[in-house]
Amino acid sequence: MISLAGRDILHDGPKFALTGLGLGLLIGVTLSMAGVYRGMVADGRALLDNSGAELWVVQQETLGPYAEPSSLYDDTYRTVMTVPGVAQAANVTYLTMQVRGDRGDVRAMVVGIAPGPAGTPGWPPYLIAGRQVTRSHYEAVADVASGFRLGDRITIRRHEYIVVGLTRRMVSSGGDPMVFIPLKDAQDAQFLKDNDAILQGRRRSAENPAFNRPGMPGVVDAVIASQSQSRSVNAVLVTLERGQHPDEVAKLIARWKRLTVYTRAQMEGILVGKLIATSAKQIGMFLVILSVVSAAIVAFIIYTMTLGKIREIAVLKLIGTRNRTIAGMIMQQAMALGVIGFVVGKIAATFWAPFFPKYVLLMPRDSLIGFFVVMLICVLASLIAIRAALRVDPAEAIGG
Numbered sequence: 001m002i003s004l005a006g007r008d009i010l011h012d013g014p015k016f017a018l019t020g021l022g023l024g025l026l027i028g029v030t031l032s033m034a035g036v037y038r039g040m041v042a043d044g045r046a047l048l049d050n051s052g053a054e055l056w057v058v059q060q061e062t063l064g065p066y067a068e069p070s071s072l073y074d075d076t077y078r079t080v081m082t083v084p085g086v087a088q089a090a091n092v093t094y095l096t097m098q099v100r101g102d103r104g105d106v107r108a109m110v111v112g113i114a115p116g117p118a119g120t121p122g123w124p125p126y127l128i129a130g131r132q133v134t135r136s137h138y139e140a141v142a143d144v145a146s147g148f149r150l151g152d153r154i155t156i157r158r159h160e161y162i163v164v165g166l167t168r169r170m171v172s173s174g175g176d177p178m179v180f181i182p183l184k185d186a187q188d189a190q191f192l193k194d195n196d197a198i199l200q201g202r203r204r205s206a207e208n209p210a211f212n213r214p215g216m217p218g219v220v221d222a223v224i225a226s227q228s229q230s231r232s233v234n235a236v237l238v239t240l241e242r243g244q245h246p247d248e249v250a251k252l253i254a255r256w257k258r259l260t261v262y263t264r265a266q267m268e269g270i271l272v273g274k275l276i277a278t279s280a281k282q283i284g285m286f287l288v289i290l291s292v293v294s295a296a297i298v299a300f301i302i303y304t305m306t307l308g309k310i311r312e313i314a315v316l317k318l319i320g321t322r323n324r325t326i327a328g329m330i331m332q333q334a335m336a337l338g339v340i341g342f343v344v345g346k347i348a349a350t351f352w353a354p355f356f357p358k359y360v361l362l363m364p365r366d367s368l369i370g371f372f373v374v375m376l377i378c379v380l381a382s383l384i385a386i387r388a389a390l391r392v393d394p395a396e397a398i399g400g
Contacts, residue, residue, distance in 0.1 A: 019301055020337055024344020026297060027374060030290045031349040032356075034366045037283045039359035044173040044271035048264060051092075052121045053237035054246050056262045057253060064262055065094045065234035066173055067275050074187070076259070077114075077236045083252050085244035090114040091233040092122040093186040096172060099146070099179055100155040106146045108179045109172040110156060112186020112233070121237035124180055130165035136182050141165035143177035156181065157189040173271050175358040187232065291373070298341075298374070299381035302334045306385035313389050327386045334382035338374045345370075 047066065057080055059070040077089040093112035098105045113122045113133065123132065124141055130150050133139045140161040142148040145168075152163045161181060170178040181189075238261075240249055250261040262270070272280075306313075316326055346367060353360040 016333075016337070017340075019305075020340030021344055023294075023298060023301065023337065023341035025348055026290075026294050027341050027345030027370070028348035028352075029345075030287065030294055031345055031362065031367065031370055032353065032360060033283060033287045033290060034370075035349065035353060035360040035362045036356070036358065037280055037287070038361035038363055038366070040173075040175070040276050040279060040283075041272055042361045043171050043175050043359055044276060045268065046169055046171060047173055047271070048267055050125055050170050050178075051237055052119070052123065052125060052239065054240050054264060055238035055250055055253070056267055057089075057236040057238060057257075058234070058260050058262070060258060060260050062260060063270050063274065064260075064267060065092070066267075067270050070234050071232045072234070072236060072259070074183075074231050074233045076233075076257075079257055080236050080238060080253060083249065083256070085241055085249040085252070086238055087241045088121055088239040090116060090121045090237050091183055091235075092237050093183065093190055093234045094172075095186065095190045096174075096176060097156070097189075101146075101148055101152055103147060106148070107176050108142075108146055109176050110186060110189060111178050111180045112183040112190070113180050114183045121239055124165075124167040124170050124178075127165045127167050130163070132165055133180060133182060134164075137185055138162065139164045139182065141167060141180040143170040143179070144168050145171065146177040146179065148179075154179070156185070159185060159189075161185075171359070173275050183233070190232075190234075294374075295377045298338070298377045299384065302330075302337065302378065302381040303385045303388070305333065305337075306330055306389050310389075323390050326389060330386050330389060331379070331382045334378040334385070335375065338378035342371050342374045 056064050057072070057076070058064045059072055062068055062070045064070060072091075074091050077091050080086060080089040091112075091114045093110075095110045095112075097108070097110055099108045099110065111122065114120060115136065116123075118132065119125075127141065128144065130141070133141055138159060138161050140154060140156075140163050142152075142154075142163050142165075144166050148154060148163045148166075150163055150166060154161050154163060156179070167178075170180075172178065238249075238253075240246060246263040250263055253259060253261045313326055349360075349362060353362060
């Protein structure tokens with residue numbers, strides 16, 4: 001029985017191999033779609049892991065710095081530090097924008113990190129080359145996915161920065177590479193206006209009689225000076241003392257500082273359940289459609305292969321071959337086609353995944369489930385084909 005199926009495959013080897021290749025590429029696309037979804041979730045979790053925070057303190061009644069705008073005064077972290085159980089608190093800003101480099105523009109998330117010792121929340125936890133930012137201005141650490149290299153000069157808003165360090169897998173929830181710069185520079189880039197807007201604002205302040213009263217020339221100067229400085233950040237990242245429970249400390253901060261505080265579990269729920277939920281549903285729809293199409297194509301291929309052997313099957317019946325032997329031949333060919341298709345698809349997905357613009361995470365569990373699904377489809381399709389083959393009338397098939 002095994003020899004019968006094997007000889008039939010060898011007899012029509014090129015056609016069988018090309019069929020398996022085409023099926024494998026379709027399976028590879030299906031596995032890649034699942035990997036894209038896994039990659040989106042992994043990017044969101046990597047964003048939280050790399051922040052080094054256990055709590056996120058944000059503007060009251062907002063969803064935090066990753067999902068919607070949040071603005072706090074940059075001295076808020078001092079009051080957070082007074083809460084029992086807090087070990088470290090550091091300001092941070094996030095701004096997704098185009099960063100200009102020597103080799104073109106790059107879409108990146110610019111992160112403003114607070115000065116402090118190594119391990120300060122918000123800093124990249126590790127580097128693969130160079131050093132961390134040590135100066136107060138005009139230095140940057142970039143993710144290698146940005147394409148920037150050590151010593152490159154990049155432009156963010158009006159200022160130029162030198163890339164002094166490189167890191168890896170520091171990305172936003174959307175997969176954009178991160179660029180870390182000093183907090184003061186990031187505040188200027190995010191919150192300060194352009195030169196023309198600043199000039200117009202100064203003119204309006206000077207013309208405002210409430211600020212420019214006779215005999216009080218210093219008022220307008222003070223107002224203009226306050227408008228020229230940015231005192232806002234997007235969030236305060238908090239680490240806790242050993243043994244402290246995040247939920248309890250979060251309740252204390254929210255109660256006494258009148259701010260919204262999220263734990264790691266809550267922030268992950270926001271990223272996965274809200275920020276990437278729509279994209280995940282869309283990918284899920286494509287994945288379902290691809291799975292249905294793949295199943296239909298597998299069934300069609302196996303059924304067509306069986307109908308193409310009607311004369312051979314009729315001859316086998318005439319020479320006394322048992323139905324069980326014929327059914328086994330069809331079943332084995334279907335299983336062989338499924339194995340070849342899955343192996344080709346797995347290799348193809350692994351090969352082209354690094355070339356995707358976004359992170360594609362191929363999980364062994366997804367591959368295992370995919371293998372069993374492909375085998376199940378092949379078995380079901382072969383049963384349909386077997387039923388059609390066993391109904392063949394040898395006399396009609398050979399005579400036709």
